[in-house]
Amino acid sequence: MTAIVETRALHKRYGRRQALTDCTLSVPAGRVVGLVGPNGAGKSTLLQLACGLLTPTSGSIEVFGAPPGQLARVGFVAQDTPVYAALSVADHLRLGARLNPRWDAALAERRVRQAGLDPAQKAGRLSGGQRAQLALALAVAKRPELLLLDEPVAALDPLARRAFLQGLMEFVAEAEPQATVVLSSHLLSDLERVCDHLVVLADSRVRAQGGIDDLLATHFRLTTARRAADTLPAGMRVLHAEHTERQSTFTVRAEAAVEDPSWVMEPLGLEDLVLHHMSTPSAPTDLSPALEPQR
Numbered sequence: 348m349t350a351i352v353e354t355r356a357l358h359k360r361y362g363r364r365q366a367l368t369d370c371t372l373s374v375p376a377g378r379v380v381g382l383v384g385p386n387g388a389g390k391s392t393l394l395q396l397a398c399g400l401l402t403p404t405s406g407s408i409e410v411f412g413a414p415p416g417q418l419a420r421v422g423f424v425a426q427d428t429p430v431y432a433a434l435s436v437a438d439h440l441r442l443g444a445r446l447n448p449r450w451d452a453a454l455a456e457r458r459v460r461q462a463g464l465d466p467a468q469k470a471g472r473l474s475g476g477q478r479a480q481l482a483l484a485l486a487v488a489k490r491p492e493l494l495l496l497d498e499p500v501a502a503l504d505p506l507a508r509r510a511f512l513q514g515l516m517e518f519v520a521e522a523e524p525q526a527t528v529v530l531s532s533h534l535l536s537d538l539e540r541v542c543d544h545l546v547v548l549a550d551s552r553v554r555a556q557g558g559i560d561d562l563l564a565t566h567f568r569l570t571t572a573r574r575a576a577d578t579l580p581a582g583m584r585v586l587h588a589e590h591t592e593r594q595s596t597f598t599v600r601a602e603a604a605v606e607d608p609s610w611v612m613e614p615l616g617l618e619d620l621v622l623h624h625m626s627t628p629s630a631p632t633d634l635s636p637a638l639e640p641q642r
């Protein structure tokens with residue numbers, strides 16, 4: 348599978364602050380990728396590196412197989428959804444049409460209408476959520492092959508959020524050529540609805556990555572009579588262990604559930620999986636061959 352974004356041993360430091368550490372990841376073509384992680388994990392930094400607004404301290408990042416910067420092919424909505432305050436909504440659409448060779452005017456107008464924005468209103472007078480809607484309409488109307496969205500729904504009310512995610516799915520379904528989307532969010536339920544691939548960052552490092560179905564099929568909670576982690580079958584990687592006097596609970600990665608009458612092995616839900624990887628500083632990077640995207 349072709350990688351649209353590929354990083355190798357990517358490091359980014361701001362002064363003495365490490366924002367990304369040894370980050371090796373791959374975003375396969377045509378996926379909708381959820382980028383999750385606690386505040387300060389490095390999500391915005393990664394997205395800004397991918398669109399060429401930042402340069403790596405060391406390591407490499409490639410987008411479409413080349414250094415980032417092919418702006419006509421990339422749509423980016425930054426976290427603070429910048430707009431030109433003195434320009435109206437309609438001015439923004441006109442500017443978009445001038446600057447972007449593949450501009451889809453009908454789509455831009457439809458999205459602005461659906462978001463209930465007044466074309467005559469100055470962007471500086473829009474609410475935070477309305478500004479986000481405008482920025483999203485502009486990004487999608489570029490018809491980008493790679494759409495990078497930094498917390499796009501954070502400022503939206505629940506109805507607008509649902510409408511936006513619906514619009515995003517329509518964009519992905521209709522995009523020609525095929526589009527790849529990376530969106531960061533703290534709203535796991537939204538990501539579960541729209542994403543088919545996940546990257547978990549914590550503490551500036553990649554903690555887990557892969558297709559959501561693959562991740563869910565290989566993470567389990569195992570409850571047994573108390574036993575040591577090293578007595579579990581080989582091939583079961585223990586990510587976390589908790590013991591009471593009589594019982595042990597392990598979070599494990601395994602190729603498949605293993606039947607054994609002496610334990611209960613349940614699949615881990617996406618939220619638990621993500622929270623586990625986010626909250627375990629020492630958790631190893633999930634880059635085993637089994638979860639690496641197939642090429």
Ligand SMILES: Nc1ncnc2c1ncn2[C@@H]1O[C@H](COP(=O)(O)OP(=O)(O)OP(=O)(O)O)[C@@H](O)[C@H]1O
Nearest residue numbers: 361364365366384385386387388389390391392393
């Ligand atoms: N311009 C900057 N100068 C100095 N440090 C920065 C700068 N931008 C980000 N950082 C630091 O880099 C780290 C990663 O920040 P980043 O904004 O990428 O995280 P994030 O995962 O997007 O966080 P959030 O979920 O809060 O938006 C943080 O420790 C942050 O304080």
